[in-house]
Amino acid sequence: MRLWIAGEQGRDLMGPVPDGVEVQVLPAWDAPMPGDPATVEFWVPPLLGGADTVALTRRMPGLRVVQLLSAGADAWVGQLDSGVTLCDARGVHDVDVAEWVVAAILSSLRRLDYLARAQHEHRFAHADVGDADELSGKHVIIVGAGSIGQATAVRLAPFGVRLTYVAHTAHDGMHSVGDLPQLLPQADIVVLLLPLTAQTRGMVNAAFLAAMADGALLVNAARGPVADTEALVKELSTGRIRAALDVTDPEPLPADHPLWDMPNVLYTPHIGGGTRGVLPRAYRLVADQVRRYTAGQPLINKVEGGY
Numbered sequence: 001m002r003l004w005i006a007g008e009q010g011r012d013l014m015g016p017v018p019d020g021v022e023v024q025v026l027p028a029w030d031a032p033m034p035g036d037p038a039t040v041e042f043w044v045p046p047l048l049g050g051a052d053t054v055a056l057t058r059r060m061p062g063l064r065v066v067q068l069l070s071a072g073a074d075a076w077v078g079q080l081d082s083g084v085t086l087c088d089a090r091g092v093h094d095v096d097v098a099e100w101v102v103a104a105i106l107s108s109l110r111r112l113d114y115l116a117r118a119q120h121e122h123r124f125a126h127a128d129v130g131d132a133d134e135l136s137g138k139h140v141i142i143v144g145a146g147s148i149g150q151a152t153a154v155r156l157a158p159f160g161v162r163l164t165y166v167a168h169t170a171h172d173g174m175h176s177v178g179d180l181p182q183l184l185p186q187a188d189i190v191v192l193l194l195p196l197t198a199q200t201r202g203m204v205n206a207a208f209l210a211a212m213a214d215g216a217l218l219v220n221a222a223r224g225p226v227a228d229t230e231a232l233v234k235e236l237s238t239g240r241i242r243a244a245l246d247v248t249d250p251e252p253l254p255a256d257h258p259l260w261d262m263p264n265v266l267y268t269p270h271i272g273g274g275t276r277g278v279l280p281r282a283y284r285l286v287a288d289q290v291r292r293y294t295a296g297q298p299l300i301n302k303v304e305g306g307y
Helices: 009-014 051-059 094-109 112-120 147-159 177-186 206-211 229-236 278-294
Strands: 002-005 022-025 040-043 065-067 085-087 139-143 162-167 189-192 217-220 242-245 265-267
Touching: 002 009, 002 278, 009 022, 009 278, 040 278, 065 278, 094 112, 094 147, 094 189, 094 217, 094 242, 094 265, 139 147, 139 177, 147 162, 162 177, 177 206, 206 229, 229 242
Parallel strands: 002 022, 002 040, 040 065, 065 085, 139 162, 139 189, 189 217, 217 242, 242 265
Antiparallel strands: none
């Protein structure tokens, strides 16, 4: 079996592979091909692969498995032949994204982004943030109760917050997305960790934002198109709510986009899942999946129904 992976370091991180598995490296869609793509059976594409990467599957008639390094699979859903199994990296990004969420919340509440700009200006801005907020006692809604949402909840709980969970459908003490109009006015912080699907695209629209309480913080660590950017900019421009964004639509943001300069926006360039621990976790998953596949065992993390 021919296995293509996305980075040379993956060889060592996977450890020994089953007999008969040939590992080759394709680090980017436009890199020189390490061999004949028609012979690839199992592919681990680059982490941030877009449409050009997905298009390579049309040159892989023997492809049977695509194992993503990302938790989100929106770029791939509906793009593969029926004989190809798509698997995501569910569980791999729990730690890094959850830590980003906590860091973004604390930075926003304590105005650390503002103070970083003041430091750059050599300005002692003590009086400017004398009314900075604290996380203790806040009501946090986590929209998207998958493994990243659960990991985020575990890390927020020691701060003494009150947590509410929202999933696609209500179950096991979780609210449904349909409950959000009633829940949003009660929340201090709303964290988006849901997958991008046809149902969630544009879910954070003008009505959603208008329902948020004055002074509330919206945290998007999901996908940019989950939020209607025009509606988001319009609501944020009033100063009524705040946002911490690791993802946007479009991405990257154009240099003249208004989100860059809004004082109530903390923006990071899609780095929530970018830590040193990600690749070791990701390639442990790849190695496990390869062993399962070659042994004829069921694969895990299959993407079904869009996520």
